Structure formats: C-alpha cells, structure tokens
C-alpha cells in the first residue's frame with residue numbers, strides 16, 4: 001500500500017472535521033446558544049416568545065428538512081407543508097386520543113410523516129426533474145383531502161383537532177417559556193443530527209446525486225436508497241416541525257395552516273436563506289416570520305391599524321422580489337454572504 | 353507476461369445499437385490482472401460505449417460480461433458493479449461541482465463506508481472512527497496525486513487539468529480492482545500529460561492497480577501500455593502489444609482513413 | 614348511459630380549459646426551458662386587470678386590449694429583468710425564480726386592484742339546453758370553443774408561420790438558433806407574450822366562472838398534472854392530457870366520489886399523472902432526456 005506519514009493523522013483530521021473547525025464559528029455558535037437558552041427566555045415578552053420565537057424555530061426546522069431534500073439531495077418537493085400536517089395530526093392523535101406520552105407522540109408524528117413521505121418519494125425512483133417536482137404536489141392534495149375527508153383523522157370537525165394541554169412526566173407545559181424550551185431543545189437536537197448527516201457520507205452522497213446523478217451511481221452511490229432516505233429524513237423534520245408548531249403555537253391542528261401556500265413559502269425561505277446550508281434555513285425562516293412584523297411596524301408609523309390585505313400584499317411583493325433578487329445576485333442566499341467572509345478566515349490547519 | 357492468469361474481466365461478443373447505429377458489433381476483449389490496457393480508435397469508434405458497458409451504465413443488446421470469473425446478471429445496477437470493484441473517470445468530466453475536492457474524493461469511498469444513518473446522525477464511535485479512517489486514506493491519495501493545495505477548493509473553481517486529476521483521485525479512492533480511464537489526458541499540455549502518465553504508471557506499478565484506458569495520444573499509449581485493443585466503427589480490428597499494433601496494416605489504414613486519431 | 618355521456622362531455626369541455634392553462638406552461642418551457650410557476654398568477658393578474666378596466670367603464674374590447682397590453686409589459690420585464698440575468702443557470706434556479714415572480718404578481722395585482730372577490734361578466738349568456746338528453750350550457754360551450762380556437766391557432770402559428778418556426782428553432786436548439794441570428798431574448802419575450810395572452814384567456818374564462826380572486830391562481834394546480842401527463846415540452850401533449858384529466862376527474866367525481874366522501878377532483882388529476890409517469894417517465898409525448906457520459 002501507499003502510505004506517507006505526515007504527522008498525527010487522527011488528531012489532525014478529528015479536529016479538522018469537527019462541526020466548527022474555525023474558532024470564530026465556535027464562539028459565534030456559543031453566543032447564539034446562550035442567547036437562545038438563557039437571554040431570550042429571561043428577557044423577551046410572552047408575545048415574542050410564543051408568537052415569534054416558537055414559530056421561527058418550527059419553520060427553521062421545517063425549512064431545514066426541505067433543504068435536505070432540495071438543497072442537499074437536489075429533489076425538490078413542492079408539497080412540503082402537507083408533511084407538517086401529517087406530523088401535526090399524527091402526534092395529536094397519538095397524544096390526545098391514545099394517551100401516549102408527549103415526547104413519544106411528537107416523535108411518532110415525525111415517524112408517521114417520514115413513512116408517508118417515503119411513500120410519496122417513491123416516484124423519485126423513476127422520474128426526475130420537473131416531472132418529479134410536480135408529482136410531489138400530489139402529496140399536498142392527497143394528504144389534504146385525506147385529512148379533511150377521513151373522519152378518523154380529523155375527528156369529525158372539518159379538519160380541526162384541538163391540541164390538549166401538554167405534560168411531560170406530570171409537569172405541565174403551560175407557559176410560553178416552557179413551550180419555548182420544549183421547541184428549542186428538540187430543535188437543537190435535530191439540527192445537530194442533521195448537521196452530522198449532511199457532513200457525513202450520506203450528505204456527500206446526497207450532494208453527489210444533486211450534482212450529477214448518473215455519475216454518482218457509477219461511482220457507487222445507491223441512488224434509490226439515498227433518494228428515499230432523503231425523502232424520509234426531510235419529511236421526518238417536517239413532521240416534527242408540524243407537530244411542535246401545532247402543540248406550541250397554533251393550539252389546534254387546522255388544515256388551513258398547512259396549505260399549499262405554506263409549501264411555497266418554505267421554498268422561498270430556503271432560497272432566500274440559502275440552498276444547501278443549515279444557517280440558511282434559519283435565516284430564511286427568520287426572515288419569513290419577521291417580515292410581516294417589520295412591515296407592520298414600519299407602516300404603523302403612518303396609520304393606526306394596518307389593514308391585513310395591504311400587509312399581505314406588501315409581504316408578497318417583498319418576499320417575491322427578494323427571491324428573484326437573491327437568485328440573481330447571490331444564488332446561495334443570505335448564508336453565502338456569511339460564508340464568503342468565513343472562507344477567507346479558514347486558513348487553518350491547511351494553508352493554501 | 354500474464355498469460356497463465358485468468359483475466360479479471362472478459363467481455364464476450366458485445367453488441368449495442370443506438371437507433372439503428374451499431375455502436376459496437378460483437379466486440380470481445382479481456383483485461384488481465386496487473387496490466388495497463390489501452391482501447392484506441394478513431395472518434396466515434398465505440399470506445400466510451402465499451403467502458404459504459406463494462407461499468408454497467410449501458411446494457412448490451414447482446415453478449416456477456418464476466419468479471420472475476422462470474423457472469424454478470426443482465427440488469428445489474430451500476431452502483432453494484434462499482435461495489436464489485438470497478439471505478440472509472442469520465443471523458444467529459446463529471447465532478448460534483450457543488451463540493452470541494454475533498455468531498456468529491458470522499459464520495460469515491462462511499463462503498464467502503466458502512467455506518468448506518470443513525471450512527472452517522474450521532475457521529476459517535478463507529479461513525480466517527482470510520483470517517484477519520486477514510487479521511488486518512490483520502491489524504492494519502494491526495495498526496496499521491498499532489499493535489500494538497502486544492503483540498504478545499506470547490507470543484508467548480510478548478511481548472512480543467514486539475515479536474516481530471518481530481519476525477520482520477522475519486523476513482524482511486526474506491527480502491528477498485530479494475531480502473532477505467534476515459535481519455536485521462538485529453539486536452540492537456542505536454543507537462544500535464546507527463547504528470548498523468550506518471551501517475552497512471554505509478555498506480556499500476558506501485559499500487560498494483562489493473563487499468564484500462566482510452567487515449568488518443570499514441571505516444572503516451574505506446575509508452576505506458578502493455579496491450580492495446582483497436583476499435584473502428586464498432587468493431588475490433590486489432591489487438592496486441594504496442595509493437596504489434598504499430599505494424600498492423602489494418603490499424604494504419606483505419607487511422608489514415610480518418611482525419612482524427 | 615346518457616348520464617355517463619353527459620358527465621363525459623362536460624368533463625371534456627372542462628378539459629379544454631385545462632389544456633389552455635397547461636399550454637401556457639408548455640409554450641414557455643419549450644422556448645426558454647423555464648418551468649413557469651407564475652402561470653397561474655399571470656391568469657389572476659389578467660383577470661384582475663380586466664375587471665379593473667371594466668369597472669372604469671371601459672368597453673369590453675378596450676379593456677381586453679389594455680389587459681393584453683399589461684401582459685406584454687409583464688412578458689418583456691420578466692424576460693429582461695429576471696431571465697436575462699439568469700441565462701445559463703441551472704433550470705432549478707429559473708424554476709425558483711418564477712416562484713418569486715408568482716409572489717410579485719399576486720402582491721402587485723392585488724395592491725392595485727384589491728383583494729376582494731369580484732364577479733366578471735363579459736356578457737356570455739348561460740343558457741342550459743339538451744341535445745339527445747345530454748344537458749349542456751352555452752357558457753361552457755362558448756369558452757370551450759374559444760379555447761379550442763386559441764389552441765388551434767397556436768398550433769397553426771408554430772407550424773406554419775415564419776415567426777412560429779423561428780421560435781421553435783430556438784426551443785429546439787439555443788445555440789443553433791443563435792448562430793442563424795435569432796436573438797434569443799427576443800424569441801423568449803415573444804413566447805412570454807403569447808403565454809401571457811393564453812393566461813389572459815384562461816383568466817377570463819375561469820374568472821367568469823369562479824369570480825376573480827386570489828384562488829384564481831390555483832387553476833395552475835389543475836394544469837400542472839395535465840402538463841406532466843402530456844410531457845412538459847409537448848403542445849399536443851398538453852391538449853390531449855387536458856382532455857384526459859377533464860374527463861377523468863369529472864367521471865371520478867361523479868361515479869367514485871359519492872363512495873369516498875367527494876371532493877376527489879382536487880387530487881385525482883395527480884393520481885392519473887402518477888400512473889402515467891410510472892409507465893412513461895416523460896409523459897405521453899415528452900422528449901426523453903438521454904444522458905451521455
């Protein structure tokens with residue numbers, strides 16, 4: 001074998017392959033963590049915690065799921081909100097109807113969503129490109145129909161299931177801060193797992209499929225398996241996100257919250273935030289959640305009550321305009337702006 | 353020199369047609385373990401098509417492939433064929449442009465890595481150990497091909513010559529039993545060609561790889577190859593050592609009869 | 614049996630309208646390789662504009678003319694401000710850019726003309742009548758007729774006229790078209806104008822049927838399965854698939870719907886699409902993409 005000694009491999013590569021190889025990133029991350037875990041819950045108002053931070057984390061999680069599929073594996077899904085719905089209804093049914101404890105119920109929501117998502121991913125084994133993209137819309141309409149028309153799912157009241165009070169080991173999750181922590185902890189855990197996946201062998205296989213699928217297959221990537229895994233993982237994240245947002249924000253599973261326009265918005269989020277990056281999923285979701293509030297605030301200076309239709313129109317114009325703008329100017333979204341700076345600092349440990 | 357040994361791969365009577373065009377017509381060839389074999393021929397002779405059949409991207413209309421003494425099932429998927437130990441590079445570059453050099457080469461090891469999705473998600477013990485081991489192996493290949501300084505460069509930003517080299521690295525990373533190279537030196541200047549020729553020779557002599565390559569540059573082919581198969585219009589017209597091929601009237605005719613070559 | 618035919622015929626009439634919307638997608642895809650998610654929003658915009666002009670008591674012909682004028686401006690601005698900077702980017706990016714256009718059109722259209730649902734009456738009578746026991750109405754027939762006429766003239770335009778053939782040359786091979794001196798962007802702009810006109814007709818047809826409101830853009834969701842069934846780059850495909858979907862979903866709704874709780878029209882076209890794609894991954898008439906290494 002060819003083998004050239006060049007220092008202590010293990011140490012070098014282990015640290016080179018750590019999640020944050022450059023110290024600045026690590027510090028930045030720790031600061032964010034302190035903010036999210038301590039500062040925000042202590043200082044933010046209930047309104048901010050329950051109406052901004054919680055949906056922000058949930059959408060970030062869901063956007064990350066979609067990013068795995070579209071940004072990493074190159075398989076776009078236009079019906080992603082429907083999988084949030086699957087997760088929401090499944091976990092509510094498990095928790096409310098069958099009395100399964102909260103955390104397993106949420107996990108169950110994710111698993112059911114992943115199962116359904118894998119099923120709807122099956123066409124990916126035969127069809128590609130736009131043909132596949134359009135057929136993922138099937139999931140949106142079929143799932144929507146099933147939820148509305150199967151009484152067993154919706155419990156009879158036109159597609160709406162109330163979320164019961166939440167308890168973990170007899171401990172009631174009844175304040176915004178407690179709900180916040182539930183969402184935050186699950187989110188951090190899942191994003192960590194996701195980060196590990198996308199930087200590992202599976203993530204590399206996904207990117208290979210995204211870039212040139214036939215070459216990937218010739219090199220030994222199991223196209224079918226890895227595409228289906230991408231669908232499963234992606235819809236798992238959507239399911240958990242749907243479950244969390246229903247339990248902790250909407251308070252009831254309502255099919256209208258998982259409408260096709262939400263699916264479109266998720267696509268917008270990952271474009272604006274950045275395709276194929278984790279940071280981008282957060283930036284995109286944050287932008288999406290904050291945009292209406294920002295518009296409201298700035299218009300509030302001119303009028304007492306901002307009519308909701310004006311709000312949503314301006315929102316649509318800005319959202320759409322930015323999608324186009326980012327695709328033209330910075331196709332990898334807001335996250336790339338940060339990465340460009342970061343790459344310049346990445347001289348260690350292997351200088352050019 | 354390898355006469356007694358069983359060939360690592362035998363293609364028997366391979367035929368394939370594309371919409372009326374017979375790209376290969378009952379072509380048979382053998383690749384012996386440890387050799388560098390060249391497939392040459394004018395443009396459109398069917399050389400790339402032959403490689404595509406050997407690694408399963410195309411399925412032949414007729415004929416069979418015997419790899420390591422076992423006949424290959426008709427509809428075997430390319431990734432399983434890769435897993436048996438056949439790796440290749442592409443004539444028209446097929447790097448994963450969204451990844452760095454390192455990422456590209458790591459993909460080459462995909463069949464050698466076995467940790468499951470849960471262990472990868474946790475990045476614990478087995479998965480971490482595996483990742484580090486394979487990274488080390490990839491670093492050895494990076495050293496071997498002298499591409500240390502482009503380790504982190506996105507593939508999309510590499511110049512043409514280096515892209516070809518990264519493709520070679522990616523194929524080597526799979527530690528294949530049979531390495532197929534489709535015009536590894538095409539479009540390069542003399543110096544780059546010499547580099548690649550040396551890498552190919554080293555891979556063969558030092559690392560013991562069996563190599564089948566397509567190349568238009570006769571000088572290089574005659575220098576580094578043990579055996580040559582000549583295709584013309586989908587048919588095999590000659591086969592032999594470089595010296596035999598140089599003297600073969602059919603080969604001379606095929607090459608003089610076309611502008612290229 | 615008469616009932617069956619009644620359902621079938623009404624389904625086919627509906628199907629022609631689907632073909633019309635799908636045609637808008639197919640035209641743009643063929644000419645510029647862009648899968649235009651904003652096609653539905655274009656119909657919405659056209660509907661909104663038309664109602665707006667009619668409310669300003671423009672005569673119908675003038676209102677239509679102004680609406681088409683807006684679609685022309687839209688086509689040129691899309692091509693020059695969005696597509697031009699994105700030429701040679703991967704198709705997925707162009708696809709996503711059209712999502713942006715979709716949001717923009719919805720936002721701008723509703724900012725100008727308001728968000729509330731409006732009726733659109735362009736004076737086509739709705740009289741029901743019976744032929745051999747099959748119930749039909751003049752409204753559906755008129756629009757099916759208009760749609761059929763438009764489809765026929767488009768086919769004629771692309772097959773027989775010089776401009777049409779030049780546009781086809783562009784879509785078949787961008788480089789070849791450039792080398793014979795057809796300016797790419799101009800060809801795209803013309804195609805987008807045509808797609809805009811198609812969107813206008815679709816917007817008027819569906820707007821008079823359902824009212825002009827946000828959800829008018831959703832007719833795209835009917836056209837999308839039609840498109841992939843026919844093959845996204847095939848004009849005859851769009852037409853035939855439209856009829857298949859129209860007939861299929863109407864028959865299914867009437868004959869299967871009652872057993873499963875109804876409303877299956879929303880997803881039935883997608884089921885047909887999945888079934889067709891299982892056997893023909895590029896639709897009935899789509900061009901297969903062959904990969905070469």
Ligand SMILES: Nc1ncnc2c1ncn2[C@@H]1O[C@H](COP(=O)(O)OP(=O)(O)OP(=O)(O)O)[C@@H](O)[C@H]1O
Pocket residue numbers: 370371373375393394395396397398399400401402443903904905
């Ligand atoms: N997928 C395909 N569909 C149709 N024709 C094909 C396909 N692949 C190869 N061909 C045709 O088969 C013939 C042989 O092609 P091939 O690529 O094997 O030639 P080659 O010997 O590699 O030539 P070159 O030296 O130019 O690379 C050519 O005429 C080519 O056009």
Ligand SMILES: [Mg+2]
Pocket residue numbers: 399400401443
């Ligand atoms: Mg070739």
